[in-house]
Amino acid sequence: MLIDEYVLKEYANLNGTDIVIWTYIVANKKQCSRMSIDELAKRCNVSRTTITRFVKKIGLRGYSEFKVLLDWENQGTKTDKINDNMFDTMCDSVIKYVEGQRNKNYDSICKLIYESNQTYVYGSGDIQNAVSEQIRRMFLSGQKIVHNISGVTFDNAFYSLVNREDVVILISLSGDNKEIVNIAQRLKLNGNKIISITDFKDSKLSQLSDDSLYISTTDFTILERHATFKTTMLYFLLIEFLFIKYSIYKRERQLLEVVEI
Incomplete structure (x- = not known):
């Protein structure tokens, strides 16, 4: 570990x-x-x-x-090449991550999403874009519309569309690349709420966010003279956890609202 x-x-x-x-x-x-x-x-x-x-x-x-x-x-x-322990190491990292999420309190993040006027999601990369689209699909099935701002670059017209009652979910592996930090800074100036999803570290994006979720990645070198392979499956596990927690939170909030009426 x-x-x-x-x-x-x-x-x-x-x-x-x-x-x-x-x-x-x-x-x-x-x-x-x-x-x-x-x-x-x-x-x-x-x-x-x-x-x-x-x-x-x-x-x-x-x-x-x-x-x-x-x-x-x-x-x-980081391993220099494929070895017999690589698969076990990956399995162990996933198991430990899941165990760590079991007792995590998602209420503050679920509250932001539930009370938002509109919810948007943007991923700064290929995998992050795929995660954004999966968030859109899952939350739609739970009768919550999440707008996926997909694209190779971020459209500046978005800043005139989003308002203070909206929440923006920003997904970035490092949380420190210039583009995603600039987006977060602009949104904070607008008074928007930000939820970040990044690798586990104290990044500039997480510092600018109202709440944060993290994954824990493991690096492997699959082939010599080849770029390091970084596990990303935890993104998809994390957003499923978030969706389940949100569904539970939404049900409890709606029951309370009925009682208050």
Whole structure:
């Protein structure tokens, strides 16, 4: 299990200081695997007790275990070629992700979608576009119209169409590419609500969002001298979880509204 997955599982329980620590670690994983607890505390401008508390909060027994896992991750998250463990590694990552989602509270995100005047979705890439279209289809079956703003580029005319009562779902793997960040910044200036779906890290897009959902990807090198293969199936699992949670939330809200009447 990777450090990212430990953090993802406990993300809802992390406070602002924990996020600062994790953001530094994500940006400096190789260096952090060689740092003492005092060195890491100094770099994050916190006490060693705070580092220990963070490590235990994400489910590890202590800083030594944290360093071992981080070192292992630095050496082993990318394979040089196909090996016998690749399939098992992928299966394990999916299982751990699903287990982590079991106790996640989706209410705040479901509330944004339920109370929106219009809901839009935009994916910044081929896979993300496919996820956007799947969101549109699933929510339509649940009698919620989600408009998919598909296209190679984002149409600037959209900014004059969307209003403050609308919610925009932005899907990006990194959450840091210039186009998606510019879109989020424009929407925030408009006063729109944003839900982001990204890889698990503290990205610029997630910082601009009112609420965020995350996937945890694993990198594999399938062939030598070939681009790294990154798993993306979790996108589709995540949006199905979201749809189911939304359907439950919608039913409960409608029952309450009937009682109030």
